[in-house]
Amino acid sequence: MTKAEIIARIYEKVGFAKKDATDVVEATFEIIKGCLEKGEKVKVSGFGNFVVNSKRPRKGRNPQTGEEIIIVGRKVLTFKPSQILKKSLNSASS
């Protein structure tokens, strides 16, 4: 599924103008991205939470040369799926 397909579903499901569906879908992901960029978490009930975690710098090793390197601290995004999402993946088929 791509963004275009999400837009098509909304268009079919709720019958908004295609332009509105497109604009809102684009804006939604952009708003979420802007929020995460600021380090703020995004909670979508029924779907899951997007959380930014800080990683401390640590020592690593280049597995090919055996050389020791410092892995710099960085911020990473993690997604924690909601119970509802997890349940719906296991109730339908499979």
Place this chain on the structure above:
Amino acid sequence: MTKRDLIDEINTRFPHLSHRDAEVIINAIFESMVDAMGQGDRIEIRGFGSFVVKHRRAREGRNPKSGEIVSVAAKRVPFFKVGKELRLRVDGKASPKGSG
């Protein structure tokens, strides 16, 4: 930010849509994603990331408290892989208009 804040933000950006419309569309976005994953579909949002469904085989587990052996059924779990643009933005390494 919660879904409610997201709906409010959409509402301010698109004044011609009612608050209810914004709510209906936002809910439809996430519902369609849940449905897609329910069917084992992979979702790919450019610049954001992708959602895939991974399969976990049935296994024997143990109740850590009693030591009792229990069987854990096979299940499917959702997994998110962050896209390049968002990964860099979260880490403060790219402008909002950055490529990727």
